[in-house]
Amino acid sequence: MKQLILSSALLALTAGGALAQDVVRMGTEGAYPPYNFINDAGEVDGYDRDVGDAVCEKAGLTCEWVTTDWDSIIPNLQSGNFDTIIAGMSITDERREVIDFTQNYLPPLASAYATMEPDTDLDSAVVAAQVGTIQASHVAESGATLLEFATPDEAVAAVRNGEADAVFADKDFLVPIVEESNGEFSWLGEDVALGGGLGIGLRKSDTELKAKLDEALTALKEDGTLNTMAKEWFGETAPQF
Template identity: 75%
Template sequence: MKKLLLATAVMALTSGAALAQQTVRMGTEGAYPPFNFINDAGQVDGFEREMGDELCKRAGLTCEWVTTDWDSIIPNLQSGNYDTIIAGMSITEEREKVLDFTQNYIPPATSAYAALSADADVAGGVVAAQVGTIQAGHVAETGATLLEFATPDETVAAVRNGEADAVFADKDYLVPVVEESNGEFSWAGEEVQLGGGVGMGLRESDTELKEKFNTAIQSMKDDGTLNEMIKKWFGAEAVVF
């Protein structure tokens, strides 16, 4: 009887551990629409929320959403505050030195300049970009003066208030800024291709979790679901797989 009770207890503990392992904390910024943002109900919303929930469903995982500031998003992953980064993060060689990426779920996309004038000096003027982004890195390598901000909204505000001549960011982020500005903003300079697309960031030790998400992402590519979501959130002209 004691052996039976012991075996039952072990099974219960094992089962509980298995269930616990099925909960994955999804780290995002919540401030980069349409990739991710906080809706009126105070919940994480956007393309990555819808896609992430579908990935979790296909991978048999229960996912919880956690928000964090962009400038601490990689350290917080490494510290164990969440298990993935799903926050419009482009795959770059520099980032791959400190974390792993899944395959991309957004193809290599275009970065662009937006300004109050189409002839703004993006080559030698002051250009705003979000800190820690590939766009900030690109501006730093040009002749422009880089002005970094913690959030993308602040980069746009810097152009409005005259601190910067232009903002440089993912074109997908800037499209609504330009289109909904009633002519205040316009495109400036040349578009630039950066990075290897957007993927999920994970700790290098989480190989099994990476494989689960890779399989789920590939299944969404194969059945067309991912392309449908990209067009839903980024428009019919968005680059798809």
């Protein structure tokens, strides 16, 4: 899923003590369905919201949701604007250099290419991806030409307007785009498994909060709650714990 790689210099911006507060603030993007989005009532919704609420209830925490742009989500965590990141963010070694993660709350999901030109050669293609994601890193390492955009919708739009030959993103994000395009978009190449699954990001200093969240996630795995939520948001083929 989506990921941000930042300079280790951001480590100097740590702001600990989340559990000393009355409220734990859950940071998300709110623009990446079905993981997180803003619903018609103007509220954060999606798989991340359901998991976050369940974790907070299980851990006995009072939580509130905060939205921010994807490209500033780690700096905002580090500077104390919120206490966790739960935003469809994959666990990666690069990110672990800057922040900490809980255990995963969703196993690794497939990433995929979508295109309007089925004969596109991925080896020489111009591929659009959201900036700071593991998908963007994968494209950069593949030999294809990478075009990065601030949002996933802008990456899709780049294919529509001819700037890019294909878009590479989480497959679950692209499925409705491909299926509802009336044949305009099609899949290209094979699915790609990236990252270590989705995790809740925290400041490295918030060890007590991390322990509480991990304990709650373990319980939600053991009682089947996370598996049920995954099926509700991603269908019967969703990966299970």
